[in-house]
Structure formats: C-alpha cells, structure tokens
Amino acid sequence: MSVEIQTPFGTALPPAPRHAITVHAPAWKTMIRFKDRDPELFKEFKSMYPRFVLHKDVNEVSKFQARVHGADARLLTQDGQLTQRIITFANLDAEGQGCYIFPSIQAAADCVEFATSPARKEGTISRDKISVRIFMTHVPLHTVVFPVELTATVHGFWLNAGTGISSRLAEDSVEHADSLRELQPDEQLTTPTDSEAHSVIKERIAGLLNRAGTDSTRTVKVAPGDVYFFTTGMSAIYWVHRYLLKKYNSPSVLFGFSFHSTIHVLEDYGPGVEFFGLADESDLAKLEKHLSSQREQGKRVQAIWAEFPSNPLLNVPDLHRLRQLADEHDALLIIDETIGSFANIDVLSVADIIVTSLTKSFSGYADLMAGSAVLSPLSAHYSELKTLFESEHHNDFYVRDAEQLVHNSQDYLARSAILNNNAASIVSFLQSKALDPSSSVAQIFYPTTNPTHKNYTPFLRQPTPDFPSPGYGCLFSVEFNDMPSTIAFYDNLHIHKGPHLGAHLSLGLGYTLGIYGNELDWAGKFNLRPTQVRISVGLEDTQELLGVFKRAVKAADLEWKELRN
Structure with a gap:
C-alpha cells in the first residue's frame, strides 16, 4: 500500500467505475468546508454519494427530457444546501421549473406529499405548483415538476428517503431516449416483477441469515420471499416506516444514535418519534417509562428502531431488554444490522424486521445503492407483517443494479x-x-x-x-x-x-x-x-x-x- 494516495481530489475510489458512489476529499480543511456546505467545494466533486448530490447519469436523463421538450437546460446550485448539479426542465410548463425523477408512482407521490406539507414551513410548495408527470423510455420515469427556487425542499426528500432513480436506470433511459414519450392518462403501467438476479440475491440473503445461527436447534428458516428490496438502505427504512404508518399510524422510538437520515425519516412522517440517543441503562429506564406513559394514555408505540451497533460510536444496545419491552407494550422491534452485518451477527430471535443497507459491505465495491428488509419468521407478528408487506411493497430495485449486486456479493x-x-x-x-x-x-x-x-x-x-x-x-x-x-x-x-x-x-x-x-x-x-x-x-x-x-x-x-x- 502506497504511503501517498494518488487518487485526484474530488474523484471516486479506484477503479472509479461509472456508477461509483464515493468521493476522495482529503485534508481536514475539506471537512471544514463540508461542514459549512461550501458551494464551491461541491462543484469540485466529480463523484459523490448519490443521495447527497445527484449522479451525473441522473442529471443526464433529466437534461434529455428538457431537450425533448424544447427547453434550455440550465445548471443550478442552491446556496446553503448540499450543492447539487441539477439539470432541470427549464421551460416544461413555465419558466423556472425543476424536476426530480423517481422509479415508481408511490415514491413520486410521497415526494409531493413531503414537499406540500406545512411542516416544510417557508419551503412548502403549493399543491398547484407541483405535479407528477410520467414519461416512458424502456421503463416509466415518474417525474416530479416544481418551482426551481424550491429545489432544496424536494432535495430534502431525495436525500433522506433515498427513493430516487438509480444511476443505472438513468443511464439506460438515456440510451433509450429515442423512444421517450409522455404517458397518456388512460395508459396502464405493468407491475414490476422479480428478475433472475432479484431471485438470486433473495436466496443468497436468506441463506446468510439461516447459516451458523446462535441457536443450532432452530428449525424455522427465513425464506427468499421474506426478503424485500429497496433502492437504497435509507429507502428500506423509509418504506418500512411508511408501511407501518398505514397499519398502525402510531409514534415510533429510535433507541441509540443512528445514521443521520434515519431520525429525519421518523420525524418527517407520522405522529412523531421519541429519541433515546445514549442507549444506556438510563435510557432503557426512560424508554420503559415512555412506553408505560403511552399505554396509560391509550396509545401505543408502533416500533422501536435500533442500530446494531450504532453509527459512528459503535455502541451496542441491549436487544434482549428491548425485545422484552417491545413484547410488554405490543411494539415491533426493528434492527438495522448494516454495521454488524449478516456474516457476523444473528438477530432473528429478537427482531421483527431486519433492515440493511446492502450498499455497504454486502455489495462492498462502492458502485451501487441497495437496501433490504427481512421479516423474521420467528416474530410473533410475522403473519400480520407478511400480509402488510405483500400488500404495500413495490419493487423499485432496478434489474441492472440487482445484476451488479449478484456479482459484487458473491465474495x-x-x-x-x-x-x-x-x-x-x-x-x-x-x-x-x-x-x-x-x-x-x-x-x-x-x-x-x-x-x-x-x-x-x-x-x-x-x-x-x-x-x-x-x-x-x-x-x-x-x-x-x-x-x-x-x-x-x-x-x-x-x-x-x-x-x-x-x-x-x-x-x-x-x-x-x-x-x-x-x-x-x-x-x-x-x-x-x-x-x-x-x-x-x-x-x-x-x-x-x-x-x-x-x-x-x-x-x-x-x-x-x-x-x-
């Protein structure tokens, strides 16, 4: 290993493939600029994590749509936000409009709901100023169109929910650009089905969850059908939370410090979240008191969320105690085991749902985004959760990303x-x-x-x-x-x-x-x-x-x- 890193500033980790999701930004002074969200810094990045800054292929497909509609594409940045290169519909319906593209009508509709919520305060977009339009190439592109000066509002949804189109879907859409057309109101869309690659990964993940468990006598196994895919790790958290809100519409708990977008998702949707950031014995006592207080008011907590271990300080919550409290108060226990990872830990006996950012060590080569949620067959809530997921889940995980994940995860x-x-x-x-x-x-x-x-x-x-x-x-x-x-x-x-x-x-x-x-x-x-x-x-x-x-x-x-x- 060379003492000096030769990777140029602002570029991806070698070998820096087209769909790289990293950036090399050395020197502490760069972290200071990052803290200050320096627009000039983000202009210097030729690669970046795609939830933070839109991938060049995502920009390109938007640029092509603008060109097809006779618009002048413009390069825009937002001061005070994570700087982003956004090629917009500059004149799709009127002057000064922008667009973000999603893989499903559910994701696009949720983006509109987020952007028009009064909770956005001065960033709230009026319902008559935002719309969803569907364009077809080889797949439908669900396009949210909005006033460009409020791009920061829509980007907040893209950043935290993680439900936007992938760079591979965008790349393929540009290649099919000759067929681009707007979908007519009476046209029906087909529901995406699993490809062979999706099936291979489901079987691989189920096999990993069933192997070398903590209880060698366990006979109940995770089935491939218990594995559900999402476009990113954050979208796995986002959609699971949304599914649960449809069934329970109750507050949540986040136990222990977490990846920064998780708290935003739990806060921005639903009746709220109680945060216990230290996850120590004192917080366990506070959690028990909180759950009891909710019950006394005739309320319930729909889910306790916990990372195992936490990011960035690697604290490990007491899962046995959390399971006990969840059972006592009829709450679900959802464990994000991304850092511990399938290979190392077995939490099936305590979790109702396991969420994972497959982007991280499961993929391992920093060239795709993906997430999963797995229903534990050992959970007392398994049947009701299975019915809920089968009803609500939509497969937005693009086939070429699935194929790349099959290749990456084999080792x-x-x-x-x-x-x-x-x-x-x-x-x-x-x-x-x-x-x-x-x-x-x-x-x-x-x-x-x-x-x-x-x-x-x-x-x-x-x-x-x-x-x-x-x-x-x-x-x-x-x-x-x-x-x-x-x-x-x-x-x-x-x-x-x-x-x-x-x-x-x-x-x-x-x-x-x-x-x-x-x-x-x-x-x-x-x-x-x-x-x-x-x-x-x-x-x-x-x-x-x-x-x-x-x-x-x-x-x-x-x-x-x-x-x-």
Missing part, C-alpha cells in the same frame, strides 16, 4: 473476514495507544472496546469452515485529546477520505465535524465530538494498513507532545 463472506481482521488489528493498535498516557489517542469506539460489548457477543454467529471468525465489522471511531492532534492524524493518515463504509478500500471521515459541525452542542450530549475520526477499513494488506495508521498516530503524538511542552 461477501471472504471480504467480511478480511474486514473483520483489518478492523480488529487496527483497533488493537489504537487501543494500546489510548492506554498510553503519553499518546494523543484518547479513546477507541468499537464493539470490543466499548462497555456495551456484553450486548454484542450473544448474537455472534457460530464459527464455520467457510467463515471461522465471526467478528465486529469494518467500522470504528478514534478520538484524540485535542483538535491539533486530530488534524495531524487526519492529514497524515494516507487512506481515502470521504463518506461511505464497507468499501474495498479504507475510508476516513471527520464524521462529527462534517455532519454535525453546526450543532456540536447537541451532538455532544450523545458523546459525539469533533476530535473523533470515523474509519471504515478496506481490503488492504493488514500489515501495510497498520503501518499507515502508525505513521499517522506518530504525527498526532508529535503534535500533542509539542503542545504539552
């Missing part, structure tokens, strides 16, 4: 073993530095170093010949004693820098500063601090990767020593 277990080993090795080194009072390293956040480790081990899968060492995944965070040491570490850590986890190459990110830099007091209540760096290890050689981290810590320690002297 999932082998990659997971490397990710586990690399993370464990780096964590062991950093933990030794954290115990050294002369070092700048203050603390390591990983399931094995956190006090909540005891909550993880009961769910570790059994060792097998094909996967002898189930572990703790690729993600950890490291905290330093002060900001100068943090910056020295970050700027001397010669791995790729940017959002994402579970990729083939290691990624570092000043997560707290970049995501919560403008609300640090709030984030600090949950132990998130700007002196923390989140790391997702990749598939590099372990010893070479250790060398990279040792050099970075040495630079941080020198900075720390100089400041103390």
